[in-house]
Amino acid sequence: MALFDYSIQGTSGHARAGRFQTAHGEFTTPLFMPVGTHATVKGITVDDLHRLDAQVVLANTYHLYMRPGADVVAEAGGVQDFMGYDGPMLTDSGGFQLFSLGHLMKTDEGGVAFRADDYDGSKHYWTPEQNMAIQEQLGADIIMQLDQCVGYPATRQQVEASTRLSWQWAERCLAAHKRADQALFGIVQGGMHRDLRLRSSQELQRIERESLAAGGRRFDGFGIGGYSVGEDHAVMFETLGETARSLPEDRPRYLMGVGNPTTLVKAVAEGVDMFDCVLPTRTGRMGTAFSSTGRMNLRNAKYARDFGPLDPACSCRTCTGYSRAYLRHLVKQNEMLGGMLLSYHNLHFLIDLMARARQAVLADAYGEFLAEWMAGPGAIDY
């Protein structure tokens, strides 16, 4: 397979099973990607990422730009070498952090000014071109365009302006991006508005056509951003499917920042291929486990003398090696191992869920898989 080729190996309804080639090896879809914000998935060793078959690990450009600095990561040989993970990696642009975490100072057509209040309060200005240069320094296999994300609710006018700015920046990112070993994904915005979503998708494809006509590059995949920003997931599903399917069939579709198991299962049915979220590790550190029978809060006293496995249906190291009573004890005592073991299990849960989803697609039985999930006790929001 050529670099950045996305080969569809099977479909079932709108659901797809595919394979994508990166400079650090291939990955298969549907796929959940663990988030390693500061070039570390919290509480998880690199050995464990391999044991989990994590495939792609995500890191955050904003955080690495601040600490240790993109130049340090570049000097290490890129984010893979820096963190010691030799598989495929993806960096987001930092756009989500800038627009959602209150760092924003000012956006103009040229770029975005922000203040790093969670570090040293220093002021920065990123153009799309500079953002590409930073992500090229970080050196992940897949990088994302700089985009502008609006929260929810937002006025149509706000959404329209940010969506337009995002595709304008997409064009500049595509022109600026040079590294041949890095895939670049454009990002669809448009809030909860069907027409703005489709417009965003069309503009990205127009930009790509013009780039190709001028001898430039294509987008090697597409992010679907601006969801899971406060809306009910039912609102997202009003427009998600059409948005996903408006994108080229031969490119992966990546729904950004979503990690709820049920949402993943439903989004795959709409034609989405990739996901990332801090949910499995964040909830794990707080003492909550995903399970085949729904959410488990390990702080609950009912687990104090429950010496059975966390999730009897799960084959992960946490479920085969430790009891509910012990995990509860660790969580109650704020022991690191509690967060480590629950994060490991939650990651395994989502990665395994997507592996099973893939098998269902390859067997052209995704409808049954979805129906079974939705009828089961795990079909809840976390």
Place this chain on the structure above:
Amino acid sequence: MALFDYSIQGTSGHARAGRFQTAHGEFTTPLFMPVGTHATVKGITVDDLHRLDAQVVLANTYHLYMRPGADVVAEAGGVQDFMGYDGPMLTDSGGFQLFSLGHLMKTDEGGVAFRADDYDGSKHYWTPEQNMAIQEQLGADIIMQLDQCVGYPATRQQVEASTRLSWQWAERCLAAHKRADQALFGIVQGGMHRDLRLRSSQELQRIERESLAAGGRRFDGFGIGGYSVGEDHAVMFETLGETARSLPEDRPRYLMGVGNPTTLVKAVAEGVDMFDCVLPTRTGRMGTAFSSTGRMNLRNAKYARDFGPLDPACSCRTCTGYSRAYLRHLVKQNEMLGGMLLSYHNLHFLIDLMARARQAVLADAYGEFLAEWMAGPGAIDY
């Protein structure tokens, strides 16, 4: 080998290399034992304990008695089953926690009253017999007598009183201890006073003789307690060797609560066989690493672009998989993985140090090993 047999496989000067049989398998000495206070070695999985060849893992009776409760641990099948570690384990009596951490309310000949201020402020009273019953519930392979530990400095009168009480409690513990699958260690006290140390040792041996004459049990090993309580280690070495060698040759000698690499190397030369300490994991969580060239504070800016291994002389997972620059980044960002990886390395360092000490004893070259260590850059206090 019969249960609790300690076979001396080699000596070199006063240093010994031995083998001790427990109900969960044998372990070899000299030995450093990781401390799993709440039945978890902080930041270390059970898989990692095996990978580290930790052999014996220690847990704290006081903490497990408070949470989750000795009855819960007993219901799990004992502390090994509770934490999922199938190797030998040791519990201390809790004496050190009661007398050193400010829980003490009142000691009389009968026992000790304490208030659990670090939990719920509840009040408790332990007799030596009750302490044995609790440690039998916890079910470790080696349990320790209840003793009274005094701090440093202390008046001779205080030391004398606590030493006497400790041997009186040793007698009661030996009489009360019933489980045939658990070894019981007596504990030598005596502060920094040579005569009180030797008296304590003699009294323990008298108690044992009388017990055996009456058809009772022996002590299966001896703890050396009441050191590393604030004194300079040079003060400890004024009396440590004579104390250790005053104990029966055919029983292991366990210097409690000491984890400084140089102190271990020197104490082995004095005839000590076993050690435990939170130092490797506690300093690891704070960003400090043991190394063959001395202490490393990973917060130091000089490591920011140092992409070499933590300790080039070390073969552990941390040193082979991650760079100093990356470890510094993790420590600076307070990422869990920083504490996990440094704790792992520090444990490996002490376990490996004792494995090399053992080889030196077996080769009857411990003097050279000690001299080489003391002449090297690692011969510092941590």
